[in-house]
Amino acid sequence: MASLNVGNLGDYLREQRRNAQLSLRQLADAAGVSNPYLSQIERGLRKPSAEVLQQVAKALRISAETLYVRAGILDAERDRDEVETRAVILADPTLTEGQKQALLQIYESFRRENGIGSDDGRADGTGLGAHGGDVDPQQSAG
Structure with a gap:
């Protein structure tokens, strides 16, 4: 599977997950997404929807806006x-x-x-x- 242009998002998510001292499985459970899907997001193989990003942000207790911008869903200034x-x-x-x-x-x-x-x-x-x-x-x- 070819890598999408969401590596920056994946790297950022992995960093935030590690800072929160959560395993991939723990974050997946907290966000209500599958462990393999979250792994693919972190590796830049999948581009998640805004809803999934919102769930992950809530589980990590970080701003969903930051994830939206990193995923290319929002233009930082305009939106x-x-x-x-x-x-x-x-x-x-x-x-x-x-x-x-x-x-x-x-x-x-x-x-x-x-x-x-x-x-x-x-x-x-x-x-x-x-x-x-x-x-x-x-x-x-x-």
């Missing part, structure tokens, strides 16, 4: 404000996961309405996560 807004929503401990996803959907819909829609190709409209399209904001509000 910083959007990522910071998303990070604040995702980090709010007073919101349920459903409420967070609902807020991200609303945020993205306003951005699209204003001609600044997400260009990351995700169909869920959140730019992060796979469950954005499954959330009913009315149900999440309480």
Whole structure:
């Protein structure tokens, strides 16, 4: 399998995992991904989705934005404000996961309405996560 241009990401992930004193298996379990898949990411053989990067970042207790930039998902300067807004929503401990996803959907819909829609190709409209399209904001509000 040919190496993708994500070696920098893999090297960075390996370094962060070692700094956290986690084995590959421990990180894979904490992030909810398979051990072989995480190994392939670290070796630069696979390019993970934003959702996987978010899960890995959470498990490592590091910024998902840093992983997005290293993976080429985000342009560091252009997308910083959007990522910071998303990070604040995702980090709010007073919101349920459903409420967070609902807020991200609303945020993205306003951005699209204003001609600044997400260009990351995700169909869920959140730019992060796979469950954005499954959330009913009315149900999440309480």
